[in-house]
Amino acid sequence: MFRSGRWILPALVATTVVAGACSDDDDPVDTTPDAPAAPVNVVVTEQDGDLMVSWGASTGADSYTVQRQVASSGSSFSTLAADLTATTYTDMTAAEGTGYNYRVIAIGEGGQSNPSDPAYGEIGVRAAVLGGTITGTRQLSADTTYTIAGLVIVEDGGELRIPAGTTLLGSTTVQPSAVIVRQGGQLYSEGTAAAPVVFTSDKVNGTPGRGDWGGVVLNGRSICNFPAGECVGEGNSGPYGGDQLDDNSGRIVYTRIEYAGYEVSFGNELNALTLNGVGSETEIHHVQTHFGSDDGFEWFGGTVNAKYLLATGISDDSFDYSTGWQGKGQFWIAQQDPNDADNGFEVDGNEDNFDNTPYTEPTLFNITLIGKGPNGTGGTSGESTAGMLHRRGTGGQLNNIIVMGFERGLDIDNAETVARIGTGNFALQNSIIFSNAVNFDGDGDGIDEQAIFNTAGWNNREVDPGLTNPFDRSNPDFRPAAGSAATTGAASVPAGDDFFTAVDFVGAVGPGAEEWYKGWTRLTAN
Missing domain, CATH: 2.60.40.10 (Immunoglobulins)
Incomplete structure (x- = not known):
């Protein structure tokens, strides 16, 4: 419409068309629950x-x-x-x-x-001092580190109980420091493969060394071939010996003894583990002695048995037994430090009278003795080491043994020792000697070790046992490769004797077998 010169638009009327009714109550509702709030007050x-x-x-x-x-x-x-x-x-x-x-x-x-x-x-590190005399039962705790300050003496009737995972530090300032169990006392060092008991130096987190502390000594009431009253332990460790073949000095299992061997006086040293007249009811298995300054394991008389033993880096003899020891052993390994070592085995009767009885006559199976290096070379040790030294009227039944890497593989001294062979009291059978500087001693004493080793019916061999990597000092492998000489020719263990495990190999470890010497042990110097 046009009016007075302008267009007039008709009014627009807003109209709402309702297609259907919809209320708020019908809107979609989110029913997903919320995530919980972060926990508080942790x-x-x-x-x-x-x-x-x-x-x-x-x-x-x-x-x-x-x-x-x-x-x-x-x-x-x-x-x-x-x-x-x-x-x-x-x-x-x-x-x-x-x-x-x-x-x-x-x-x-x-x-x-x-x-x-x-x-x-x-968890705070708990620490305590272990010292003095134990007359009752002393129970230690795995959550505490103990310092052995001086001589810890477990008296007759006393018990020292050490649970799995416990660490004990031998003092290098309070000397000599050692654990000595008297006759009638007992030590229970009860580690596990996952949590061994460890006796070590108080310098273990620094630079520990051989002879930092004393070691562990058990004194029992079993046999000894010195006259009554004259069996007295090294390092002033006390008397031992008697006639109680089944004497019980406790239990040592899954235990390491490191950096021991303190010299009490010149030529009078404590060993890592000393077993003086210890009886057969004492239980010993899975024990390592490591970087000791005297012997790794030493037996003076007794009838105790021992299984799964490892001696590494010992500066004197790895295994030393004498004075009438008549126990049993199986699955032992010695690996020497090429720069500081003596013999793998050093074996004696009575040092004063080679015919004294009871004779030293253990029964041993499945042992591996590793010296300084292939062909007995590779180190700077000044000692003329022997894999096995038998002297002073010793005897024993030795089976399934490997000896390699020493200056001399086998050394037999003294007519009384040879006489034990003639009577059947001494035999070395089903064993292998290989890769020593000389396999047999030639000291001109008139004893022909090679002829003895080759005694008819003894079934010994000079042949490569084919061990995988026995000279590695940080990650050794003592197992024979499949098909190697050590996988055949083994002697059978005595029938009906439940101490021994029946195996079909020579040496301490079988082909493809579990490396029982790893996990709970220390293999490097420190």
Whole structure:
């Protein structure tokens, strides 16, 4: 419409068309639950040698995940436990003296929360001094490190009990330091493959060395071939001997004895482990002596049996037995330090009278003796070492033994020792001697070791046993390769004797067998 020179538009009327009714109550509703909130009040406390993590419950949480970080490492958190329904968790894998950060994540139907704020926890290293005389029962604890300060004497009727995982430090300032068990006393050193008992130097975290401390001595009431009252231990360790063949001095299993062999006076040294007149009810297996300044294992008389023994880096003799020892042994290994060592075996009767009885006559099976290097070379040791030295009227039944890497493989001295062969009291059978500088001693004493070794019916051999890597001092492998000479020609163990394990190989380890000498042991110098 045009009016008075302008267009007039008709008014527009707004019209609403309702297609259908819709109220707020009919809008779609999001029913997905929210994720739970991060847990709060996370606290870490030490309880009985473990770390317990606790936290407040999160609304909507069905379970929790606990994560851990080594505090000083800067590494990321890793899951320690999941699907926990309680609000506590005990970490039984925390190591003494190591700090950890813990955090907790709540898990619910709506997902998982953010991690909680981290909480710190640490098991403090406990320390105690072990010294003096033990007359009753002394129970040690694995969560405490003990310093052996001076002589610890376990008297007749006393017991020293050491649980798996315990560390004992021989003092280098209070000398001599040693554990000495008198006749009638008992030592229970009861480690496991996962948690051995360790006797070591108090310098173990620095630069430990041979002879830092004394060692461990057991004195029993079994046999000795010195006259009554004259069996007295080295290092002023006390009297031993008697007629109680089944005497019981305790139990030593999965135990390491390191850096021992303190010299009490010139020529009067303590060994790593000394067994004086120890009886057959004493249990000894899976024991290592490592970098000792005197002998690794030494028997003076007795009837104790021993299985799975390892002597590494011993500066004197790895295995030394005398004075009428008549026990049993199986699965022993010696590996010498090429720069500081003496004999693999040093074996004697009575040093004053070679015909004294009871004779030294153990029964031994499956032993591996490794000297300084192939063909007896490779080190700077000034000693003229023998793999096996038998003298002074000794005897015994020795079977399935490997000797390699020494200056002399076999040395037999004294007419009384040869006489034991003639009477059947001494035999070396089903054994292998190989790769020594000379396999048989040539000292001009009129004893022909090679002829003795080749005695008819003894079934001995001069042949490569084919061991995998026996001279490696940090990761040795004493197993024979499949098809090597050591996998055949073994002597059978005595029938019906439940101490011995029946095997079909020569030496201390079979082909493809478990390396029993690893895991609970120390193989490097320090």
